Amino acid sequence: MSATAPRAAQLRIRLAVRAAVGLGLLAVLSVACALLSGFALAPLHTPFARSALPHLLVAGMLASVALRLLYWLWVPPPDGAGIVLPESRVPGLRRRVDRLCAQLGARRIDRIVITPDMNAAVVCRPALGLLGPMRTTLLLGIPLAHSLTARQLSAVLAHELAHLSAQLDGAGAWSAHLRTWWLRCVDRIDGDRSAVARAALWLLAPVARLDLEQSVALSRLDEFEADAVAARAVGSPALAGALIELAMKDRFLHDDYWVRVLDQADDRRRPRVRPFREMGLGVQVGFVRREALAGLDHLLRSDAGSLDTHPSLPERLDALRIGRLGGLPVAGEGPSAAEHYFAGLLPTLSLAFDRMWWEASADDWRQRYRQARGQHRTRRQPVL
Template identity: 65%
Template sequence: MHPTPRQRQLRRRLTLRAGSGFAALATLWLGAFFTCLVMLSALMAAVVTDHTLPLLMAAAAACYRLGGWIHVPPPENGGIWLDEALIPGFRRRVDRICMRLGARRIDRILITPDTNAAVVCRPRFGLWGPMRTTLLLGIPLTHALNARQLCAVLAHELAHLAVQRRGCAAWHAHLRAWWLRCTERIEHERSAAALLVRPLLAPVAARDLRDSVELSRLDEFEADAVAARVVGGAALAGALLELAMKDRFLHEDYWDKVMAQAREARRPRMRPFREMGLGVQVGFVRREALARLDHLLRAKPDPLDTHPTLAERLRALHVGHLGGLPVDVDGPSAAQHYFARLLPTVSLVFDRMWWSESAREWRRAHRGAISGR
């Protein structure tokens, strides 16, 4: 599937602006660095004027500040790296989907505590080096979907890699994301240099953000269309609906009860990640979720949301009547199907992380009572 003319236009525009912005910052940095060298040479040759030392200090400060703006590596991918030998079935499934989509092979698979899946394509050393692909897979997502539904969601994520991160396109996307992080750092910095640059950069940064959100939404529709060709539009739509309902259950029911306990007990007895599979199996009532589905489908699009709404995605997949969708609820969860042996260990790690965070939250909530004792 070829990108739309609007996608090509946005990609060219954003990449050109990012390259121009970095070229301007790099030119300023080189100028400041050259000034430092000249002033240092003057000091070493004892050719010192009243302006030598102030110029050296100003140029060094400019080098430091500009270097901090330019060097903004992407955030580390948090999660647990899964060795291929421990997940042979899942690894084969991911490889088959990549092959059918024509995407490059996934280099690493990380399991995370989020209800989400994503494919990240970044240089090995943060800002440079060979491109490395990482699949981020949330353990709650695997509890929410069965194996077939998870494959449909993965097909969407891997479609991004297949059609939007090929060859130079991956480096262009990396440059665009790097520039957005750079402008964000300048926007939130309180230095005098940032205060001087910010009024000049603000219109460009606002336009970049607006165009980036629009491009991201178009990319989501494109990935849905490509994934639908592999797994079928009805299967993908059914997986999206199931995920929306289970995600709502987890956030508005399951985690609300868990966090309520965390606020009341210094060390909660519950182990939320270990019990999550059972919680979804017992607590999720499909009849109630379907009754509330209309509210999800009526959600209004957020102008700053990089993802289309569920209703927009279903319309793009030409799903007009939900009653005609197959209800694929057979079989165990994807967590049990692919990761049964790893669940106790992975859940223990995430539960310990949650215990640590909940203890801090409990101390913050009861700080006054504790200090009054």
């Protein structure tokens, strides 16, 4: 057990208890308002009722509050853009994931979803959104698969599945579900401009601030714990090498590849841009390792912000006992993980994501890119 585990366990309990109390309070208040609304209409059925208007007004106000509370409470997890991969189409990746699950003692992944983002994650959610049996999903970004070799991707997958092994199994999965559910409720209340929402937000402000601070602290501890578990499975040098490679490739994609893509999208004289179809070749040809290594010192000296849910790259390397500037792991050789695992599917996947890119419009993607670039200007690290 890592040194961070006891504190992380305490934070999980505190946040889960507060989330359960908050969600339960919303549910009880909603039911109470609905019942009171019915009671307010009860006198209208008696022979002594004089005026229906006051009763209707009170019942309407209570019913409105009940519906508002239900609106805050019913916040299912958002559905991200992605393509579910049938197991028969990616047998190699399925076997690799199953072996890692067995090695780490994690429950089996129910489905693998390919996304257009530079990230990887394991999510454990109820089958019906907010309720039902837990289902596990591995989210794997196609840019990430283009950036790593199959061996490096195994190290990243070990980190993600370590989350499942250490924090997201059994009661831990429901604890995480309650915590994220409550945070989504608070976000919905914050975005509501009604008088009831303003009053609720004023009452929740101290608790919401504490939840945010402790959620960030817990997320960072969870990352260190997952790194420690994954390092025992694949080795610290392999995990550190994958993290460094991914940080350099992420910087290249943001600062070079997507800049060129958006420039071509603005030029009407050029053919229709297909960024995901060209991404594999763009990383292979455009990424210059010598230049990336020259900028590595900046990546290895960056610090995480106070609200960053992930530790910075140097913090993670220090925790893995890998020197910042000396003895860094050598980059892996061989084809990318995308070519290794998805060779036959790449044209189909690329076409689907290119269509998403154009349907979302170049302007929307340009705005998202600039926002991401502003957030990562001083620290380049994909979400893992």
